[in-house]
Amino acid sequence: MTTPVRFAILIYDGVEPIDIGATYGVLSMARRIRSEIEMLLVAEQPGPVVTANDLTVMAHRGFDDCPPADVLIVTGGPGWSRQCENERVLRFIRDWSRTPALLASVCTGGMILAAAGVLDGHRATTKREVYGTERPPLDVMAERHPDIATETGVLVDDGKVVTGGGVSLAMDVTLYLIDRLCGADVGRETARIIEYAAAREANRQRFA
């Protein structure tokens, strides 16, 4: 028996479906290499969650029955702004921050971590690239949360907290968390079998 390495992924109404694919989906592929990887979707309540643009996915667990995990990954999407005012979500994140688990975010999930206060005193990043009149979330983070040292990057590892850049970079964040929790050989092999090795290297160099 090997010890499971468990990834809990926090979702909510209005999450972007790519944020689920790039976290849960990358881990699903990583399980071909290391079957001790486990992952689950957690939401306020178990059961249906409706993403941006109307895809319904079932959360495996609710806040009340979520098992401990090695990392809690907070996903992004247009629902982030409402979640920043959802006391149950913010309390759930704060409770996790007092456990040995890592905290991580992909895309605008970083805005929810920031609202929970768990990024204060830390370096962090979030989504930058927007369309039309939307303000870059990274600018909003810097403005609302002066105690966060905002940066641009594929991801920012500040030890206890790992935050990622926008949307597709959720794949890079998930691979990085696999590196940290399972070993860099597992992250590298996962990137290879999902044919993401060249893309990952290009993203690394872009911010080198």
Added chain:
Amino acid sequence: MTTPVRFAILIYDGVEPIDIGATYGVLSMARRIRSEIEMLLVAEQPGPVVTANDLTVMAHRGFDDCPPADVLIVTGGPGWSRQCENERVLRFIRDWSRTPALLASVCTGGMILAAAGVLDGHRATTKREVYGTERPPLDVMAERHPDIATETGVLVDDGKVVTGGGVSLAMDVTLYLIDRLCGADVGRETARIIEYAAAREANRQRFA
């Protein structure tokens, strides 16, 4: 009123969740740029579909009530081999091949298109990179279907049929289909806001 550009995405039990994220999820982001983009998940029956590693998603439509679309994208995942023997799925694909719609596949979805016979006489690709003792699906495609001109590549555009490489390259295929159906400016802007521009270029150059 602008005309909708509709993407139907075929899923089934044992699809890889990243294949949904990288198709439906990229289109969800593209809708921020062009709201006339529409997409739906179609399965044999509407309702719950269980992916590889136990994520439940709800198919919007079943085969019997699926509206016409501009393209049918067939997703991949370990369930592909069973679908290659599923006469209802093969017939559904053959019926689409007689409509004006494009046919496309991501990852091992290409194996299902091949089994339906719609790739015979065409150039096509599918997943290559595997772990352990699994045989590369591209080799299996070449062996089982001598009438398909198999190639390696990010994707192969043979006019009526567009097939993609493995797993994460589903993002590149979806962006390419956006290029074809909505214009290259929309594909480029979508790649930018999902922070995939550098990755996309690296994938292009890898196979240039």
